[in-house]
Amino acid sequence: MTLQDKLTTAAATGNTADVEALLREGAQVNGVNRFGRTALQVMMMGSTPVAQLLLERRADPNVTDRSTGTTPLHDAARTGFLDTARLLVQFRADPQATDNNNCRPIDLARENGHVEVVDFLQSQ
Template sequence: MTLEDDLTTAAANGRREDVEDLLQAGAQVNGVNCFERTALQVMMMGSWQVAQLLLKHGADPTLADRSTGATPLHDAARTGFLETVRLLVEYMADPQARDKSNCRPVDLARANGHTEVVAYLESL
């Protein structure tokens, strides 16, 4: 396993302290794991603290998943985590980005009944 595999596992499990330790140990914030995904792409979307840490270390919020075309903003909107959505937008995630199904983050939030996320994204 690589440091990036460990970093994505820690991010996926919402373990902020482990993420910080791995970044300090030299894990590349935009490095990919064995599944070709970054820590920001696989992080626990409800853990805005992990998102903030990754973004402060230079994680790219515009990187899309190769198979679906979804960005971290698509995932956060789909799952309804408003604080994570706001943070991603603050760090320049594109709210108009379209995935391979031609959906924008707001479309996914709407389809899943996340009215607060829809209202925020429509206000941009």
């Protein structure tokens, strides 16, 4: 397993300590795993410490999924993780980014009934 695969696995499971150790070992914060996805794209959405660590290490908050066009902010909005959405915006995630279906993060939050995320994104 490559360092990038290990990094994305650690991010996906919300393991902040492993993410930090792998970045120290030389894993690239914006590098892709064997599926073409970055750690920020696959991170456990409710894991704010992992998101914070990746973003502080300059993970690209506007990286898009090559098949859907979604960004991490789309994912946070769709799943209703307000803290993650706030953090992504703080690190310059674009709330107006559209996916391949021309949906913005706020549209996905609205579709899924995440009122607090909708309210936050409306204020951006």
